[in-house]
Amino acid sequence: MLIRENVPISELTTMRLGGKARFVIEISELSDIPEAYKFAAEKKLPTFVLGGGANTIGKDEGFDGVILLNRLKGIEVISETSDEVVIRAMGGEEWDDFVKYTCERGYSGIECLSKIPGTVGAAPVQNIGAYGQDISQVLESVEVYDRETHELIVLGANELKMGYRSTIFNNGPLVGRYFIVAATFVLENEECLEPPFYNSLQKYIDEHNETDFSPANIRKMVSNIRAEKLPDPIHEASAGSFFKNIFIDDGEGAKAKALGIKVWEKADGRKMINSGYLIEGAGLKGARMHGFKVSEKAALILINESAKSYADLDAARSEIRNKVQEKYGFYLEQEPVEIPIGKKKEAS
Template sequence: MDVMTNISLKQYTTMKLGGETRYMATADSAGDVVSLYRNARKENLPIFVLGGGSNVITHDEVFEGIVLLNKIKGFEVISETDETTDVKIGAGEVWDEVVEKAIGLGLQGIEAMSGIPGTAGAAPVQNVGAYGQEIADTLISLEAYDSKTDTIVTIYADECDFSYRNSIFRDKEKGRYCILNITLRLNKAEPKPPYYASLQRYIDENDIREVNLSVIRVAVLNIRSEKLPDPAELPSAGSFFKNALVEKWKLEELQREYSDIPNYAMSDGRYKIPTGWLIDKAGLRGYRSHGMRVYEKNALVLVNDSATGYDDLAAIREEIVQIVFDKFGIKIEQEPLELSR
């Protein structure tokens, strides 16, 4: 277990902004995690768990605590039936590599989440999802260190309080748990229609007659490459804003003025409206301010061209939020988590 001091967080987050952390430690096992938390408690230091850094925004002030890099590995089939296979995955595994391994085993359920950056342990935190799939669909349980009780606990899917891009881990129990591994139940079956609209459009436009798991993966990766910049070339945090959720009356109000407004019915009776569409309709695609830019190929994405600090990001975020609210009466929300002092 390595512990480093005074480390710049710019090199550990894909937006390439932020200050330093007083301490940074790498955890390769559950034992490392427990030791770090217990030592931090003795020194009265806060801990922030960091995976791939693709969905985290850091402030400029020094974080007077420990950033824990979760590097716990593992990919193990633990049980199976004729129809399903349960796989236990270390929290530090790269998510896209997990998807690739699952497809290699002929397991269905997460193939549409190909290309999502970050680690497996981060997936339940915001209930990651794409193209009609989300982690809540396949997660059975997870093991985590509970900093409140100083124990390792098992948390089942129905205890995670999953909703759109949310869970107990970024809501009411934020900061309490460090996820050690997750267990998914995947199907021994090829994908079947209906597919997510943009995925079906890709299949149709490319005249794909036979759809399997590998075809879905290639399609998703190609779609993503057209819409999302490579953070190694253009610093960003992927989709910066959550898609908007509105009540039926609000959707009907908007449809009277915008008959073409895209929307998707949610299980809770609300409707999801693509925030990229809202930002685009507000005339902000390609908008530049404070060294930041709304990505021309996907208005959900903010790119760091020359911003030097968190205040630059906060400024353009507030400008976009206000402009969208003034035009549509919808207050859009940031998706990435924030590490602040």
């Protein structure tokens, strides 16, 4: 079990903000998990689990606690028939390595989720989604370490309350209770997705006269679209979409339509507004503020160009929120999670 001290959170997260974490422990074996929680308990310090840090933001004060970095590796096909394959991946696997593995073998179900940064273990936390797929459609179960009972247990996907960017892991009384060790998915074997596809993917397909909808080729197309539109965390600091899209009721739908905002109807009948559209409509696409830039290609993405401080992020976030609120009357909810600063610092 590798323990490091005073590690900058900015180096562990793709938004590249945040002061030092008192301790960082790399979890590379199952037995490291109880040991790491014991270490934190002995030192009376809080804990925070981190994967790739692609959806997490650190504060300037850092974290007076113990960060557990999930580095558990392994992918295993549990069973395979001509129709479906049950496949398990350890939580510290890179999500995109896992998607690549499945697409290369012709398994369908997560090909549209290609190139999403981060780990397998974090994917269920906010029910990652893109281009018409999200993992609630294929997740069978997760194995978790319960830090209250100190047991490894299996939670079925039906127990996770999976919704748009929301599950029991990031919403409600169980937040912080489980360390996700592994996830098991049921994918289709030798099947291809069928048109019509999600808008931007369909547009790409039409423009490039694509007719091969195999997982490998959908992965190639999604990767091309993303490379064109989204920042690569290696070269540009961001946490992906900074705000969530907004689900609305019929009354708000009527209000949105009156303001000329496009209202999307999801497959489950719920109505949704694209927050990127509101940011663009408020004249902020490509705008620079407090060391950040609203991406000129995808207005939902806030790129950290030169900011070093959480206060800069706070100022940029307020500016965007206020302009959108003034123009449209809708409140933008932040998507990335924030690491608390830890007990001692809160008390001081």
